[in-house]
Amino acid sequence: MITQPTPSAPPPPPSAPHVAGPHLPRLLTAVGQHDERAMTLASHRRTYPVPEMARRQPIESFIAAVERSGLRGRGGAGFPTGRKLRSVSEGQSRPVVVVNGSEGEPASGKDVLLLTRAPHLVIDGALLAAAAVGAKEVMICIERDKQAAIRSINGAIGERIGAREVMIPVRVRVIPPRYVAGEESALVHFINGGEARPTLTPPRPYQKGVDGRPTLIDNVETLCHLAQVLRWGPAWFRGQGTDDEPGTMLLTISGCLKRRGVCEVPIGMSMRTIVQAAEPTHEIGALLVGGFYGTWISADDMGWISMDNVSLRPIGSGLGCGAVIASPRSVCGLIETARVVTWLAGETAGQCGPCVHGLAALARGMTDLATTRAPAEIVTQLQRWAGQIEGRGACSFPDGAVRLVRSALRVFAADIAHHVHHGPCAAAVNRSMLKIPATVPDREKVWR
């Protein structure tokens, strides 16, 4: 994974000490430009001193501090982290902390980057969250195919045990490398001995999760921010980002850009600034924001959209996991969408009818629209299916495919008119910018 803090960051305040935190980058400080190895415990402690709050403030104040910081989850849903901590801590029995290190989104690489290069920052966040909610056990879930991340975290856990740092049991749980295996009810089901497939909710994991206990499940990046909140305080945290969505976020940028990789930006940065700083190699036709589970944004909208949910929600989009793919004008957005939806359809857990059959129908419909002279009614049909699928899975996985298709029908409306009247466009034969993993046949899918 290439790591380049790409877009220009505001200069640090004059009083900022030379440690990670008070200036940008906040998380990627631990990710050196030249050192591919994981940061050791000693260099981690130099870069990220022991949190001041953990030293001076009572543990009871942790949750209030996270609430005041306004931190929201960075896994995709954007739920307020403080509120989640509060709910878990108020449960009936002793909670468990689960670090969600699954990164099934093919266009995202930020969580694996943190796990691989800054494992101690992740562990700091997990331990602080555990202290905040009163948990005595932490599990870090990582996909089986992310071997470097598994090695790095296991190494970091070993280092802490060797350094005789007081710690509660922290264990790695290796999960199947499937997109929906990272959904929180699927994680809980897997940890409890079942298959890594979503279950019916409620009860939600924060009420009844691992071993039936209240379970805090937070994304890797979220916990790294949480550690920084408790290190530098909520007011510092709010020094970047917007009032509603404070802080910085990691983006994984790819596509027709010269500077691809993971970068850290304040939430609310203009989309155009981000893209221009990454130096486009072609004229951009559209952006896929949120990765394969995301939505298309036209090049025209790029001018006024900023990277925050308040700006993105009105157009049916959202930050998601922070993956941004720039697609050149020379590539057909309909074919790209058809390929992504086909891949998503192949990632279904195969449990709910509307997901299994609906996503397959969307994939076929999008493929017909992109590659044949499809009848104009296909658009109406796709809209109808989208309406029938939305909200009808046990988890929200099918809803992602629905949002993607709807955004494609909106952003590529002119291309659709061309396809319907003249057949596939010339761009349809151009090479894709999207690196789509091979679809795994159902019989080869492993859920344990």
Next chain:
Amino acid sequence: MAVSFRLRLDPIACDGRGVCADLLPERIDLDDWGYPIIDPTPMSGVTAQHARRAVAACPVLALKLELVQSSGSIRGSHAGRTSSSHSLR
């Protein structure tokens, strides 16, 4: 306290046989693949009685009838399935 009920479907258990839609067409529609689309509006009286029949007829027990209390909280009508802390969306 006004007592009413509403239907809740377990989409994982449901395998789309469509019996429920035959018995309760006023509340249950089928999608293009034969899976039930449930109207979540609370109901009472005769409709609730018909709904109970549809619930009982489901061969895979995917359909449930939940009690909706006027306070806004719901409780599962089946033992072992309580969600009283879950407020109505």
